[in-house]
Amino acid sequence: MTDALAPTTATVPQERRIVTAVPGPRSVALHERRASVVARGVSSMLPVYIERAHGAILVDVDGNQFIDLGAGIGVTTIGHTDDAVIAAATVQLEHLTHSLFTITPYESYVQVAELLAAHTPGDFAKKTVLVNSGAEAVENGVKIARKYTGRNGVGVLDHAYHGRTNLTMAMNYKASPYNTGFGPFAGDVYRAPSSYPFHDGLNGADAAARTIAHLEKTVGATDLACLVVEPIQGEGGFMVPAEGYLPALQEWCTANGIVFIADEIQCGMARTGRYFASEHFGLVPDLMLSAKGIAGGLPLAGVTGRAEIMDAAQPGGLGGTFGGNPVSAAAAVAVFEQIESQGLLAEADRIESVLKPALLSLQKKYPIIGDVRGIGAMLAIELVTPGTHEPDAATVAAISAFAAQHGVLLLTAGTYGNVLRFLPSLAISDELLLDAIAVIDEAFAAR
Numbered sequence: 001m002t003d004a005l006a007p008t009t010a011t012v013p014q015e016r017r018i019v020t021a022v023p024g025p026r027s028v029a030l031h032e033r034r035a036s037v038v039a040r041g042v043s044s045m046l047p048v049y050i051e052r053a054h055g056a057i058l059v060d061v062d063g064n065q066f067i068d069l070g071a072g073i074g075v076t077t078i079g080h081t082d083d084a085v086i087a088a089a090t091v092q093l094e095h096l097t098h099s100l101f102t103i104t105p106y107e108s109y110v111q112v113a114e115l116l117a118a119h120t121p122g123d124f125a126k127k128t129v130l131v132n133s134g135a136e137a138v139e140n141g142v143k144i145a146r147k148y149t150g151r152n153g154v155g156v157l158d159h160a161y162h163g164r165t166n167l168t169m170a171m172n173y174k175a176s177p178y179n180t181g182f183g184p185f186a187g188d189v190y191r192a193p194s195s196y197p198f199h200d201g202l203n204g205a206d207a208a209a210r211t212i213a214h215l216e217k218t219v220g221a222t223d224l225a226c227l228v229v230e231p232i233q234g235e236g237g238f239m240v241p242a243e244g245y246l247p248a249l250q251e252w253c254t255a256n257g258i259v260f261i262a263d264e265i266q267c268g269m270a271r272t273g274r275y276f277a278s279e280h281f282g283l284v285p286d287l288m289l290s291a292k293g294i295a296g297g298l299p300l301a302g303v304t305g306r307a308e309i310m311d312a313a314q315p316g317g318l319g320g321t322f323g324g325n326p327v328s329a330a331a332a333v334a335v336f337e338q339i340e341s342q343g344l345l346a347e348a349d350r351i352e353s354v355l356k357p358a359l360l361s362l363q364k365k366y367p368i369i370g371d372v373r374g375i376g377a378m379l380a381i382e383l384v385t386p387g388t389h390e391p392d393a394a395t396v397a398a399i400s401a402f403a404a405q406h407g408v409l410l411l412t413a414g415t416y417g418n419v420l421r422f423l424p425s426l427a428i429s430d431e432l433l434l435d436a437i438a439v440i441d442e443a444f445a446a447r
């Protein structure tokens, strides 16, 4: 297992290929080693050990090739080992890996801040702080909103997922496995009903009235520092809110001095055919949280927003040792450049135009598929007992397992564990998408 890897630029044929059992013998051996040294709390959905990847294909240590429909949960959005990202990160590695922006700064951090200011919604002065992870971006967004407003309350929605740190655990909807046993949790977090059209049947105005009434009753607008929403919820199951829901929430926030924070850690960065999903809903968040897809697989996250809110934090109040690391920042600049020069926003639309009709025709064939939803390269199907809204998590697990055995990495999601989510990289070809759909069709037929 210590063999030197061939040059990383070696091409990976963009095709599915299974040559051993899944997992294969080398993965099984690694998994045994892992079991004695890696904490049990860090679980792996599919214990195949990945050796390399390119575009939309993952290659494991046994030489199996998987069509990647998850992109590391929406991280390698512009494709695995994108040539421009590798080149930019490599040059940066040779020049400077760390100096600490809060000690002696460097240009790439400033470039990322300029790019985020240019590409997040809103025609006003914006500023950014860069951090290491999505959860850290959420923490900082809340911290800044509290400082700006002088208030404590944090509003969140049902089915939300915001991370695994103490404050973000308190903000998650689903306790198990994220929060169970890890308390006590941060206080002053207030959760309200969301818009989940497949389950609640409410139009946007009614759903928003319900959310607002709940928050007014349980905390009161004058005690809320911020409302944090995922415009399209990720871990919760890719719910696209009813039309008008999110704008009504933003309007209420603005009218009441509540900082409106969009957590676009999963749905942002070109995933839905726009730089940020907020654009689909006409939202102009006060603060935008980005992470996952921003740096082509390197760890980077940011809070970007109205200059006057961001500047509420005192000098020295924001930062962290690794935040905005030079190599991650250089990679992020390359990601923005690739999105622009390769016209990648249109690729998300292409993926939707291939995948959505394919999923809708599967729904016609298999009434267990209760709902098909999503935008761009962020689509999902929700499985239920046919004719009802009863979640069917067991079938979701079976379909995902069948797909893996046949070389398709298909992630699950959903508060009830009954959602299959499709968030491939924008580099995936129509051919690979249709090949993956054929496998998933077989999986439904074989159940």
Ligand SMILES: *Cc1c(COP(=O)(O)O)cnc(C)c1O
Binding pocket: 132, 133, 134, 135, 136, 138, 161, 162, 163, 164, 230, 234, 235, 263, 264, 265, 266, 267, 291, 292
């Ligand atoms: C993944 C995710 C987070 C947490 O990001 P980490 O980098 O894992 O800390 C927060 N919010 C949303 C919407 C996410 O999808």
